[in-house]
Structures are given as structure tokens and as C-alpha cells.
Amino acid sequence: MLLAAxxxxxxxxxxxxxxxxxxxxxxxxxxTKGARLSFEMLSLPWFPLSDKAAEVVAEQLKKVGIxxxxxxxxxxAMYPRxxxxxxxxxxxxxxxxxxxxxxxxxxxxxxxxxPGGSNYWGYRNPAVDQLIDKVLSSNSVEEAKRIAWKIQEExxxxxxxxxxxxxxxxxxxAEWKNYTLMPGGILEALNRWSILYMYKSDKPEExxxxxxxxxxxLTLNPFTATDLRSIWxxxxxxxxxxxxxxxxxVVPWLAERWEVSPDGKVYTFYLKRGVxxxxxxxxxxxxxxxxxxxxxxNKAARFIGTVSELTxxxxxxxxxxxxxxxxxxxxxxxxxxxxxYQFIAPKHIWADKNVTWANPNPIGTGPFKxxxxxxxxxIVLERNENYHIPGTPKIARIVVRVIPEAETRYYSIxxxxxxxxxxxxxxxxxxxxxxxxNLKVILTPDIWLVYIAFNYxxxxxxxxxxxxxxAINRTExxxxxxxxxxIPVYTILNKEWHKDFANTNITFPYDPKRAVKILEEAGWVPxxxxxxxxxxxxxxxxxxxxxxxxxxxxxxxxxIAIVAIPVVVVVVIGVLLLTKYRTRRG
Amino acid sequence: MRFFxxxxxxxAYVFLTILVACxxxxxxxxxxxxxxxxxxxxxxxxxxxxxxxxRTFGLDRPLPEQFALYLVNLLRGELGYSFSYIGTKVTELVxxxxxxxTVVLMSLSIAISAVVGTVLxxxxxxxxxxxxxRLLTGFLYLLFSLPVFWIALVIQFYLGYVLGVLPISGxxxxxxxxxxxxxxxxxxxxxxxxxxxxxxxxxxPGYYIYIRNxxxxxxxxDFVFALKAYGLPEWRILRNILRHVLxxxxxxxxxxxxxxxxxxxxxxxVFGWNGIGRLLYESILKSDYPVLQGVFLLTITVVVVxxxxxxxxxxxxxPRIKRGxxx
Numbered sequence: 001m002l003l004a005a006x007x008x009x010x011x012x013x014x015x016x017x018x019x020x021x022x023x024x025x026x027x028x029x030x031x032t033k034g035a036r037l038s039f040e041m042l043s044l045p046w047f048p049l050s051d052k053a054a055e056v057v058a059e060q061l062k063k064v065g066i067x068x069x070x071x072x073x074x075x076x077a078m079y080p081r082x083x084x085x086x087x088x089x090x091x092x093x094x095x096x097x098x099x100x101x102x103x104x105x106x107x108x109x110x111x112x113x114x115p116g117g118s119n120y121w122g123y124r125n126p127a128v129d130q131l132i133d134k135v136l137s138s139n140s141v142e143e144a145k146r147i148a149w150k151i152q153e154e155x156x157x158x159x160x161x162x163x164x165x166x167x168x169x170x171x172x173x174a175e176w177k178n179y180t181l182m183p184g185g186i187l188e189a190l191n192r193w194s195i196l197y198m199y200k201s202d203k204p205e206e207x208x209x210x211x212x213x214x215x216x217x218l219t220l221n222p223f224t225a226t227d228l229r230s231i232w233x234x235x236x237x238x239x240x241x242x243x244x245x246x247x248x249x250v251v252p253w254l255a256e257r258w259e260v261s262p263d264g265k266v267y268t269f270y271l272k273r274g275v276x277x278x279x280x281x282x283x284x285x286x287x288x289x290x291x292x293x294x295x296x297x298n299k300a301a302r303f304i305g306t307v308s309e310l311t312x313x314x315x316x317x318x319x320x321x322x323x324x325x326x327x328x329x330x331x332x333x334x335x336x337x338x339x340x341y342q343f344i345a346p347k348h349i350w351a352d353k354n355v356t357w358a359n360p361n362p363i364g365t366g367p368f369k370x371x372x373x374x375x376x377x378x379i380v381l382e383r384n385e386n387y388h389i390p391g392t393p394k395i396a397r398i399v400v401r402v403i404p405e406a407e408t409r410y411y412s413i414x415x416x417x418x419x420x421x422x423x424x425x426x427x428x429x430x431x432x433x434x435x436x437x438n439l440k441v442i443l444t445p446d447i448w449l450v451y452i453a454f455n456y457x458x459x460x461x462x463x464x465x466x467x468x469x470x471a472i473n474r475t476e477x478x479x480x481x482x483x484x485x486x487i488p489v490y491t492i493l494n495k496e497w498h499k500d501f502a503n504t505n506i507t508f509p510y511d512p513k514r515a516v517k518i519l520e521e522a523g524w525v526p527x528x529x530x531x532x533x534x535x536x537x538x539x540x541x542x543x544x545x546x547x548x549x550x551x552x553x554x555x556x557x558x559x560i561a562i563v564a565i566p567v568v569v570v571v572v573i574g575v576l577l578l579t580k581y582r583t584r585r586g
Numbered sequence: 587m588r589f590f591x592x593x594x595x596x597x598a599y600v601f602l603t604i605l606v607a608c609x610x611x612x613x614x615x616x617x618x619x620x621x622x623x624x625x626x627x628x629x630x631x632x633x634x635x636x637x638x639x640x641r642t643f644g645l646d647r648p649l650p651e652q653f654a655l656y657l658v659n660l661l662r663g664e665l666g667y668s669f670s671y672i673g674t675k676v677t678e679l680v681x682x683x684x685x686x687x688t689v690v691l692m693s694l695s696i697a698i699s700a701v702v703g704t705v706l707x708x709x710x711x712x713x714x715x716x717x718x719x720r721l722l723t724g725f726l727y728l729l730f731s732l733p734v735f736w737i738a739l740v741i742q743f744y745l746g747y748v749l750g751v752l753p754i755s756g757x758x759x760x761x762x763x764x765x766x767x768x769x770x771x772x773x774x775x776x777x778x779x780x781x782x783x784x785x786x787x788x789x790x791p792g793y794y795i796y797i798r799n800x801x802x803x804x805x806x807x808d809f810v811f812a813l814k815a816y817g818l819p820e821w822r823i824l825r826n827i828l829r830h831v832l833x834x835x836x837x838x839x840x841x842x843x844x845x846x847x848x849x850x851x852x853x854x855x856v857f858g859w860n861g862i863g864r865l866l867y868e869s870i871l872k873s874d875y876p877v878l879q880g881v882f883l884l885t886i887t888v889v890v891v892x893x894x895x896x897x898x899x900x901x902x903x904x905p906r907i908k909r910g911x912x913x
Contacts, residue, residue, distance in 0.1 A: 076873050215868065219672045358673035372762040375674075376684055376860040380762030399761045403858045407739065408755050411747045415754065 030459055037464075037524055037532040038067035039454065042081065042091040045072045048426075049166050050450045052481035054092035057163075057452055057472055064471045064515045065524070065532035084115045086122060088455055094448040096228075097165070097183075097497040098190070099248045100335040101148065102306045104492050105132050108155055113457075121159045122457040128154050139264035139329035145501055152491040152503040157462040159454040161469060164478050164486035165496050168446035171413055171433045172420040175200040176209075176440075178394070182246045183445045183496055187211065187422060189232045189341060192243050192253070196367055199394035200419075207395045210418040212403040216376045221359045222343040223300035229422060231341050233400065236381055237278075238343030238364035241269055241288065242334060248499065250334040254283065254344055254365065255322075264329025271320040275388045277346045278363045278370075285316040290347035298355035302343075306336035367393040377402055414439065427483030445487060445496040463522040469508040471515035589901065596897050600890050607886035611879045612656050616649075643669065656879075665883075666876040670869070676880040679865065685884075687757055688849035688861035691778060695785035696842055702786070703793025704835045710794070711801025712824060723798065730791035738784045738856035745780055752780045755858035781857040785850050793838055800831050829903065836899050843892030844885050 043054040051072070058068035068090070073081075081087045095104075106112055109132045112119035128151060135147040168185035177200065179186040180193035187194065199207045217230040222238050225231050243253040252258075255269035275283040292314045295303030310330050315323045326333065346363055353359075362370045365388070368381040379400040383393055401418060403409045409421045410429045414436060424446060425433065433439045454465065469490070478486035487496060495502040524532035643666075644652060659666060665676035706726070710719040729737075746754035753759065757777050760770060804810060804827055813823045849863030862881060869877040901907050 074871065076871060216671075218670055219674075221673055224672045356667075356673045374683060374761075374860070375671075375679065376865065377757060378761040401756060401761065401858075402860070403755045404855045404864060405755075405858070408742065408856060408858060411743070412755055415747060415750070417754065 031461065031523075031534040033534055033536060035534040036067065036527065037065060037519070037534070038069065039089040039459075040069045040071055041452065042071050042073055042078050042088055044075055044078060044093065046074075047094065049448055049482055050092045050094045053163055053450050053477050054452065056477045056480045057092070060472050060476070061468065062530075064467070064512050064519065065526050065530055066468065066471065066519075067531045082120045086115075086120075086455060086457055089458065090452060090454045092450075092452045094166075094450045096447045097449050097494070098339045098447075099244060099497055099499075100306065100332055100339045101493050101498050101501055102136060102332050102336060105135065105148070105151065108132065108151070108158070108160070108492070121453045122455060123155075123158055123160070124456065125154065125158075136330060136332070137328040138331055141331050144331045148493060148501045149503040149505075152493060152506060155492055156469070156490065156506045156508075157466050159456040159459070159465055160451060160492060161453065161465060161472070162449055162451045162489040162492060162494075163472070163474055164450050164482070164488050165494055166424070166446040166448040166450060166482055167485035167487065168424045168442075168444045169427055169430045169485055170420065170442040170444070171410065171425040171430070172440050172442060173200075173413065173416065174438050174440045176419060179442075180246050181442065181444050182244075183248065184447045185424065185444050186442055187232070187420060188447065189228060189235045190244055190339065191246075192235065192239075193246060195236060195395065195398075196389065196392040197394060204394070205396050208397045208399065209395045209420075210399045210401060212401050212409045212412055212418045212421040214402075214404055214406070214409065214421075214423065216402050217379065217400075219358070220362050220370075220373070221355075221357060222345055222362070222364070223295050223298070223302055223355050225341070226301050232422065233379060233381075234343060234362070234364075235341065235366070236368040236398065237362045237366045237370055238345065239366050240338065240340075240342055241344065242338045244338050248497070250338045254288075258334075264331075265326045267324040267326070267333065268317065269322045269324070271322065272388060273320055275365050276386055277365055278384060279346070279349075281346060281348060283344065283346075283365050284319045285322045286319075287347045288322045288344055289314050289316045290351065291342070291344050294345075294350060294355065295342065300355050302341055305340060306330075306332060307340055307342065310336075368395075368398060427485050430483065430485075443485070449489060449494070450481070450486075461522065463518055467515040467518040467522075469515075470511045470518070472508075473510040475510070592901060592907070593898070596894055600894055603890050604887060607883060607890075608657070608660060611882045611886075612653055614882070615873075615875045615878045643667070665880045668869075668877050669874045670872040670877075671874075676876045679877055680862065680880040680884060684860055684862050684865055685847065687859060688854070688863065689846060691781055691785065691854075691859060691861060692846045692849060694778070695782050695789060696839060696845065698782070698786045699789035699793055700835055700839055703790045704797050704831065706790070707794045707797025708801055708824065708828065708831065711798040712805065712827070714798075714802035714805060719798075722794075726791040726794045729787055730795070733852075734784065734788045734850070735852040735856055737787055738781070738853050741780050741784055742856060753777050754780075757858075757860055777857075777859075781850075781853050781859050784853045784857070788850075788853075789842065792842075793835065796834055796838060797831050800834055801827060804830055833900060833903050836896050836903065840892050840896035844889050846892070847884050847888045848881065 041054055041058070043051045045051050054068070054070055058070055061068050078091070082091050082093075095107075097104075103118070107118040107120070108123050108125075108128055109119060110124040110126075110129050111117070113122045113124055131147050131151045131154070135144050135151065138144040138147065168188075170185050170187065172179075172186070176198055179198045180191060182188065182191040182193070184190050195209075198209065201207055213229050215229065217225075217233050218227045219225050219230050220234065222234045225234055239254050241253060241255045242250050242258070245251045252272075254272055254275060256272040257270050259268045260266070261268075269288075271283065271285060271288065277283060292303070292311070294300075296308045296311070310326045310328065310333055312325045312327045315325065317323050324333075330336075343364065349363055350357075360373075367384050367387045367389070369384050371380040371382050373379045381398040381400075383396050387393065399418075401412075403412055403418070403421075406426055407429070409418075410425055410433070412418045413420060413425075414433075416438070425441075430441055433441050474488035478484060478488065487494075490508050491503050491506050493502040495504060519532060521537070523535055523537040525535050527533040644655060647655075656666075663677075665680075668674050668676055668679055671679060706722060710722045713719050742754050745752045753776060757774060758770065759773050759777075765773075810823065810827070813826060847862055848866060849859075849861040851863040851867050853859065854861045854863040855867070862884075865877065866881050868874075869881070
């Protein structure tokens with residue numbers, strides 16, 4: 001009874017909270033006089049790149065009188081607060097980067113400031129909305145760049161504060177050669193080149209590449225895969241229409257060339273001829289049209305996003321020609337196509353299947369054929385002898401092994417049990433790897449943009465964000481959170497991933513004095529404990545005005561519940577066990 | 587008390603417990619914080635796609651309806667599909683090689699610890715107060731206080747990496763290749779050795795401490811003095827004492843029984859042992875209710891059955907139960 005009431009209460013509370021946020025989000029309610037410049041910042045302890053960064057940010061901001069109270073939460077507890085209920089002050093996290101900037105841009109559009117939308121920070125600015133709409137439907141690269149630069153200028157005073165792009169520290173056995181460097185690393189799903197040309201021996205059968213994964217792949221289904229581990233494996237078995245070159249330009253893959261109509265709304269793709277699926281059937285336009293229609297119709301995870309939003313229809317022109325007709329032109333369409341991991345599946349296998357089918361024996365056109373999988377343990381692939389790029393792949397066999405513990409993965413590489421691991425090796429082990437002649441350390445920009453973000457629904461004074469930008473020392477953050485392996489970033493787009501779409505004019509040199517000046521002008525003066533308190537802008541404040549006392553901190557009911565519920569459960573279980581044990585002894 | 591009477595009363599308990607567990611399994615995990623759709627898919631998912639997923643898994647229906655569906659499926663032996671491993675049945679995930687690996691690891695470890703812990707406890711308790719007792723007790727208390735992942739990492743680093751006598755991770759060296767079954771078994775056992783050693787080191791002190799204290803206390807009992815006075819050889823007295831302490835060995839083993847299927851999260855993680863412990867941990871992080879329900883039901887079943895077996899064992903070990911006293 002009590003439990004039911006509590007549950008109902010919390011659900012109701014959650015609903016009210018959401019409603020409240022929507023109604024009052026943009027009223028100028030904050031700051032009120034006497035407010036403390038103090039934020040609770042949520043952070044994910046299992047993701048040290050952003051978790052450690054949050055700790056350093058807290059230290060740095062304290063020096064200018066801004067208090068950051070760190071709250072470490074598991075993702076299951078943190079994500080609903082930042083994505084659904086918006087019950088937070090600030091958080092530290094990372095967002096994966098891709099050459100397609102539409103995801104980053106959309107995250108600042110007010111239409112996405114809804115529960116489940118990507119505008120977690122609730123940024124709302126009609127001018128920026130207009131610019132985003134304009135850039136996404138532009139038909140000229142030059143114009144798109146100009147608008148993108150303008151958007152970044154606007155957002156440099158926004159609640160999203162980028163810190164750094166991590167550097168991928170990839171450890172690999174030194175005997176391997178001929179891999180291709182690309183942002184994201186040599187073993188990233190976007191990098192289709194490394195795995196085609198890598199080898200260690202001139203004897204083909206000796207080229208067995210053993211790679212360690214921290215966890216098992218979640219699925220072999222190319223339509224519903226969401227984790228990058230599954231996508232990497234599926235990308236070896238299946239292939240997209242177009243791919244990315246090492247310098248992130250869109251290049252032909254299953255489509256050997258394409259044409260764009262002058263209005264930018266019709267893309268015609270000409271398929272490579274003689275490409276065969278692993279079961280011998282030839283790839284035709286039917287498979288491409290089927291894949292996109294099936295994926296989009298079923299709202300499969302891989303087919304949600306820019307490509308499906310832009311596409312009005314897909315037509316087969318002849319057996320080797322496919323036409324995409326778009327609702328509006330977009331300079332990002334091809335990049336989206338190359339980065340969405342939309343793999344062409346054979347129609348003759350999938351036509352009568354459900355979109356969530358487990359696909360236990362995947363058949364694609366890719367350089368590797370599926371051999372076997374032991375869930376939780378290993379996946380084995382072998383060379384596709386009839387692959388459509390002559391002379392590749394050089395690797396005869398790929399063995400994916402699940403090794404959950406980071407140190408074990410590293411020592412397995414060191415001992416030669418495996419050749420490399422899927423993701424970057426922790427920087428704490430890199431110094432050791434550098435000294436080992438059997439190992440090589442490869443550095444490339446990684447996919448993670450580490451950032452802090454504030455809840456704009458609660459705090460919409462852009463001067464605070466400007467001050468924070470000057471008060472944080474990104475170099476020190478990178479040094480302490482990533483061992484120096486990072487690239488400072490000041491805008492939502494960056495030159496590592498978005499080339500000249502990144503506005504390189506915007507930088508925030510570390511300048512705490514300037515931060516203090518901005519805060520003082522905005523009406524924040526140091527309180528008794530050094531944390532700033534709002535007294536109102538300078539011009540209207542008379543020195544005689546007494547500073548109101550700080551309101552008592554509100555009780556963090558949710559935190560109490562988070563601690564109390566498990567404690568009660570543990571105590572109850574303990575008591576039960578004890579009594580049971582007692583009776584047995586008696 | 588007659589054996590069948592005794593058994594029937596215990597069996598009634600078993601069915602009641604399992605019934606309650608089936609109901610609890612459904613609700614317990616829905617109390618967890620977190621939204622399964624968030625861990626299931628890209629957080630950048632649009633709300634429409636999220637609704638689609640909720641519909642696929644029946645999560646959009648009212649809770650009572652979900653519960654009814656769950657009970658119907660349960661009767662058919664169906665536990666549904668995993669939220670995170672899309673397209674994979676829970677029964678496939680839980681009852682596959684993972685369960686086998688965990689049961690092998692844990693049953694052998696528990697058996698080894700029960701024997702070693704009981705024997706060491708008997709020896710030290712019989713010689714309570716001597717240097718041998720102090721040495722053993724001190725050492726085992728030290729082991730008892732060490733975190734298990736530390737033990738695992740030390741064993742892995744020295745036996746696996748430095749000396750190279752044991753493999754450091756996984757359950758096999760043969761991936762996707764045909765191999766002679768005997769070679770495969772030998773290789774499997776080599777991979778098993780380090781995690782088994784770790785779990786045993788972790789479990790032995792639990793048996794040892796309890797048995798040692800019990801034996802030490804028994805040393806002052808009248809029947810022990812009597813046996814000594816008869817001039818019985820030491821080993822025969824110990825055999826009598828053993829009967830008294832075996833009941834505790836059985837109790838402790840019954841209490842460890844859930845480990846048989848839930849496995850050892852840390853040990854399995856460090857050694858990459860493909861077992862239920864790791865699955866459980868991953869599933870909690872991902873709010874994968876169906877998998878959690880599956881493991882929970884399996885655990886409850888094993889606990890209940892293990893306790894039943896223990897109760898039957900008491901009946902034979904402890905003559906007082908037959909006479910209907912002390913219960």
C-alpha cells in the first residue's frame with residue numbers, strides 16, 4: 001500500500017516536473033537575489049574521460065567562485081534525468097563524432113528540446129532554430145559553411161561547453177603493417193580500409209587477426225544494431241552504398257559513381273557490377289531498394305535519422321541503378337549516407353523476415369564471411385575469396401574475443417594472445433606499451449567529444465556560460481583526465497571531424513581574470529564561503545544593500561531514496577538470512 | 587518424524603516459495619531506476635522510434651496486462667526476448683554455454699572449498715591455541731579480508747602473465763576451429779584453473795572459520811572427554827566430531843548455492859570466463875528485465891532445491907531430526 005502510494009507519487013511528481021519545465025522554461029526566473037552560483041553536476045563514473053574532466057572542472061571553477069557539486073550516477077539512473085525528466089543542473093558526458101554535422105546541429109534546435117529529444121540541455125533560441133533549418137536544407141556547400149560558422153558563434157555562449165576531443169591510443173602488435181590512419185582510429189567501423197589491407201606475413205594463411213572486445217556484440221542484425229561493436233563486425237560482413245576516404249570525403253563503395261540533379265533533390269547511384277553475396281547471388285538494385293524500404297518502413301534503429309528524414313522515395317531505375325528522391329536538398333545527404341552504417345542486405349534472405357530477426361548466419365557482400373559465434377565469448381570470420389576488390393582482404397581470418405577487463409586485454413596483447421583491442425587502451429597503460437618493442441601505439445583523433453552542459457531550462461543567463469568558458473583550463477583538463485591525449489575544442493563542430501565547417505575563429509584562452517570580470521558585471525559577488533551570490537547587476541546595486549542570507553539547501557529527496565531503498569533491501573535480506581540461519585542452527 | 591512426512595512438509599515450502607518468486611521476479615526489476623528503452627537504443631533516438639520499440643516489447647501496455655502476459659508465457663516455458671541482445675531469447679542467453687561454464691566453475695570451487703575448509707578447520711580447531719592454529723587462522727583471516735578482484739588480478743598476473751603457466755583469459759584457445767575433444771577438454775580445464783583457484787581462495791575462509799570455532803568449542807564437551815577417557819585413538823574421536831561439524835558444512839554450502847548459477851561477477855570478469863555472473867552485471871546496467879527475470883527465477887529455483895537437498899541431508903546426518911527433536 002505504502003509502496004503503491006510512493007510509486008504513484010513519484011510518477012505524478014515526474015509528470016509535474018516535466019510539465020513545469022515546459023511551461024516555465026524560458027521565463028526569466030533565475031537568478032533571484034541571493035542565489036548561489038552553485039550547480040549539481042551529474043557524472044558517469046565508468047567513463048573516465050568525462051568523469052575525471054568533471055572533477056578538474058569543479059576544481060577550476062571553484063577558483064572563480066563557482067561551486068560544482070559532483071554527483072556520480074550509473075547510466076540507468078542518470079540518462080532518464082537528462083533525457084526524459086530534465087531534473088538536473090548540469091552534467092558531464094561525451095558525444096560521439098561523425099563527419100556528418102546534422103546530429104550535432106539538431107541537438108540545439110528547440111523542436112528537439114522534448115523528452116527523448118537530443119536537445120538535452122533545452123537550448124531554445126529562435127534565431128538559431130532558423131539558422132539550423134536553413135543550413136540543413138541548403139543546396140550550396142559554401143552557404144552551408146557560412147551558416148554553420150554563424151551557428152557556432154551563437155552557440156559559443158550557450159549551455160553546451162565542449163572541452164576536448166579525445167585521442168585514440170590504439171595498441172597493436174608491432175608485426176602488423178599497412179593499416180590506414182583515420183579519425184576514430186585504425187579499427188573504427190568508419191575505417192573500411194585498414195582491415196582490407198592490413199597484414200603481418202607474406203604467407204596468406206598466417207594472417208590471422210585476433211582482436212579483443214570489452215563485451216560481446218549485441219546483435220548480428222544489420223537493421224537494428226546500435227552498439228559500435230556489433231556495427232564493426234557487421235561492417236566486415238556487409239557493405240554500404242558509399243564510404244569515407246581516410247580524409248573523410250565521400251567515396252564510391254557498392255555504388256561505383258553517382259549523379260546529383262541541379263536542384264539537389266535527385267541522387268542517382270550506379271551500382272558496381274559483379275558484386276556477389278556470400279551465398280553466390282548477385283547484388284542488384286532490388287536489394288538496395290528493399291534494404292532502404294524495409295529499414296525505413298520498420299523504423300529500424302540504423303534507418304532512423306537524416307537519410308530517412310530527407311528521403312521521399314527510393315526507385316529502381318534498372319538492375320544496376322537506384323534513385324533517391326529527396327524532400328529537400330541537403331549538402332549533408334551523401335555524408336549521412338556514408339556514416340549511418342546502412343548496410344545493404346540481400347532481399348532473397350530478408351524479404352520474409354521480421355526486422356528484429358536474430359540473423360544467426362549473416363550473409364552480405366563484405367570482405368569477410370561469417371564462420372561462427374559463441375555468445376559472450378568469440379566470433380570468427382574468414383576471408384571472402386570472391387571479394388569484389390581484387391587482392392583484398394589480406395587477412396585470412398579474424399577472431400574476435402570477449403575479454404571484459406581492461407588490464408587483461410592489455411596483457412593479452414602484450415603476451416601475444418591477441419593482436420589488438422577494439423577501443424583505445426587506457427592512457428595509464430600507454431607508457432608501458434611505448435617501451436615494449438613488440439607493441440606499437442597509434443595515435444589518431446578519437447570519436448569522443450567530451451563536454452559539460454547546463455540545464456538551460458533552469459539557467460539561461462549566457463554570461464555565466466561565457467565566464468565558465470574562460471575559467472576552465474582545457475589543457476589542464478586533458479592532462480589530468482586523459483593523460484594529455486586530447487585536443488582542446490571550443491565549438492560544437494571541430495576541424496578533426498567536420499573540416500572547414502568548424503569555426504576556427506572561436507577560442508577561449510584560459511583567462512580566470514576575465515571570467516571574474518564577467519561574473520562581477522553580471523551581478524555575482526563572492527559570498528562568505530567564497531561561492532558567488534547574486535546581488536544584481538552593478539549599476540543598480542548600492543553598496544548598502546544587505547546581502548540576503550543564503551536559503552537553506554533543499555533536501556535532495558531523490559538522493560535519499562537512491563541510498564535508502566538499497567539499504568532497506570539489504571537490511572531486510574540480511575535479517576531474513578540471519579533468522580533462517582538461526583533457526584537452522586537451533 | 588517419518589521421512590516422507592518430513593519430505594512432504596519441505597516440498598510444500600518449495601512450491602510456495604517458487605510461486606512467490608515468479609510474482610516477485612516480475613515486479614522487483616520494474617522497481618529499478620532507469621528506462622530500458624534508453625539502454626536498448628541510441629539515446630539520440632527520436633520519440634516515435636522509441637514508441638515503436640516499446641510496442642515491440644509490449645512495454646506500452648498497462649502493467650497488469652504485461653503481468654498476465656508474463657505469467658502465460660512462463661507457463662509455456664517462455665521468458666521472452668532480451669532487451670539488449672535484440673532478437674535473442676532469454677532462455678538461449680541464460681540456459682546456454684554461460685550456465686554450463688558457471689556451474690562447472692562454481693560447483694568445483696565450492697566442492698574444493700568445502701573439503702579444504704572443513705579439513706583445515708577440523709585440524710586447527712582440534713589443536714586450538716597452538717602455533718599451527720594461530721598460523722592457519724591468521725593466514726585465512728588475511729585471505730578473507732582481501733578483495734576478490736585483487737586475488738584474481740594477482741593470480742592472473744603471476745601465474746598467467748609472468749610465469750605463463752596458465753592462460754590469462756577466456757574458456758578456450760580454439761575459436762571456430764575443429765579440435766579433438768580430449769584436447770579441447772584439456773584446454774578448457776587449463777582455462778578453468780585460475781578462476782577456480784580464485785573462487786576457492788575466496789570461499790575457503792568462510793568454511794574454515796566456522797568449522798574451526800565449532801570444533802574448538804566441542805573440545806570441551808563431555809562426550810569428547812568421555813571418548814578420550816575410553817582411550818580411543820585420536821582419529822576415531824575426530825570422526826565423531828566430524829559428524830557434528832558436517833551439518834555446518836552442509837549449511838554453509840546451501841547458503842553458497844545461489845553462487846552456483848549467479849556465478850562470481852568479479853572473477854568471471856577478470857578472467858573473461860563466459861558465465862552468468864557477467865551476464866547478470868551487464869543486464870543490470872542495461873535494465874534488461876527479461877534476462878534479469880530469467881536469472882532471478884533460475885537462482886531462486888536453485889536456492890530452493892539446494893535447501894531441500896540440505897534438509898534431506900540433515901535428516902540423514904543428524905539423528906535428532908529423525909527423532910523429531912530440535913526442529
